[in-house]
Amino acid sequence: MQEFLQHTLNGLSFGSIYALVALGYTMVYGILSMINFAHSEIYMMGAFVTFYMARFMGMETPSPINFTLGVLAGALGAGIIGYFVEKFAYKPLRNSPKMNVLITAIGVSILFQFGGQIIFGADPKRFPNLIEDEVLFYIAEIPVHLIDILIYVVSFVSLGILSFIIYRTQPGRAMRAVSTRPDMTPLMGINNNKIISTTFIIGSALAGVAAVLVSIKYPKIDPMMGVKIGTSSFVAAVFGGIGSLHGAVIGGFLLGVGEYYLIGYGASTYKDALSFLILIIVLLYKPTGLFGTTRKEKI
């Protein structure tokens, strides 16, 4: 029972990370119907931006201010990188076939992975300890760490901000409009390109936040760190129904908990295959995921 609770807590904390990253996938898919393979590398870049900022600004000591600044720097850095990736790699292909965009996304992803290995070095780096981890309290003798609580809090604050932007502001309304009818929105005075850029920035910023949180919990970063989280989060997004924001969050939590049960009860070496197995099963029986909607194709 105790073990079970421990896995659940770990799974939920990782699940909120998956949810943050999955939102980036699902937002981009909703608005451009493309799988942004480079999203996992934007996640990785978020961690590296904070790493270098902390190093050069001398903020490697644990303190709440450094933690806040670190998270914000990760979000900002990832957002800027996401903006430029969209501008230079995807925008020129706005009217080309989907496959070309997908191939470009793979190219960008590989470029970041191996460019990162050359610029940052392939060996893992130690992420600065931005906040002192301590055991806050116990639930049924399970220690609850401060960092886990912070992961929950920061994730939920980010999700709150996101849902405020999407459902309560004018740009958010425009985003929803573009994802429904991109051909009609220009007639309503919406600049599609601007909205797409905004979507990329927001999605990338969420990935940056997730990257900083993960790096504080597991303080080892390297240029390939995005691959595993990226694939799991993508599966979470498809599981929840790609294009649906709620679906991505719930899918993220379910996948996080599921993976930790699998690790906890043996079979940890098959963890990487599990997410894809789930994906294939989902696609077989419910291709639209949990909350996805089917759009009728008009001829």
Next chain:
Amino acid sequence: MKKYLIFLVSVIVLGVVLNFFMNSYIQAVFISFMINAIMALSLNFITGLADQFSLGQAGLMAIGAYTSAVLNKEFFNNDWTMIPIGVLAGAFMAAGAGYLISLPSFRLKGDYLAIVTLGMAEIVRVVLLNWNHVGGPRGYNAITKFPEFYFSFGFAVLLLTFTFMTMYRLKFSWFGRNLWAINEDDIAAEVMGLNVAKTKRRAFVISSFFAGLGGGFYSHHLGYISPGSFGFIISVQILIVAVLGGLGSLSGSIVAALILTFLPEALRSVQTGSLDLRMIIYPILLIVMMIVRPQGLFGRKEISLSHFGLTKFKARGSNE
């Protein structure tokens, strides 16, 4: 008849030159060019002709490679004359796996095939990593090789010719035209009475067969395989070859394989330390190609001997 003769003579001349006047390094590079060409052709068949994006060629290659290697070691007592049978068995195994993957994949449209095939390749890799009998993460070594270069060369040429000719004939058959129709507009193709899902499935099984063929030969060429040699990056490299040659152009794939196998070898002297220049050049090439020339070197057209003024045969391309 004349063109077959020209082909045969040039292959023999090439073989003789390579066998007697070149060192084993260049010989090995030549063989790996042919393996790359087979892999690029197998991807081109499904992605270029039928417009179904597969990212799992490395997984199918792994199935072919392990089947062939294990079969040769466990059942044929490392007898090199049995290599062709092992390679063929690997190809059939990969085709079977391809059929299983195709069952869920083609119920959906769009990018899902890319994800499912990517996932399948990953599952194959993880299973191989955990399978101790075939070495697990240490890999499977001491696989039988051909004793002489000319056997190896001959077999590689045979496989490449078989792959190319089968696909070339298929491209201009009724089946190829069905694929072409799906590529252009699958709804219209369905309206015309074409069973779209079944046709895509067949194309994927054919593609898997040749990926397994390439993988099977790969294991006997190198003599050592490990799950790490079939990662996602290999699928991407195959994709780059097919895209550079032009999706839909079979001869383009061979030309691109030639370029992309020899160019990195030529650039090897430029490299410094552990920096792998290829992995920077490849993605940049891919991105720039997609923006500037998405149709690749040859688009959908085929190179024909008539381009060189050798025969009277007309080039068969997309727009004639």
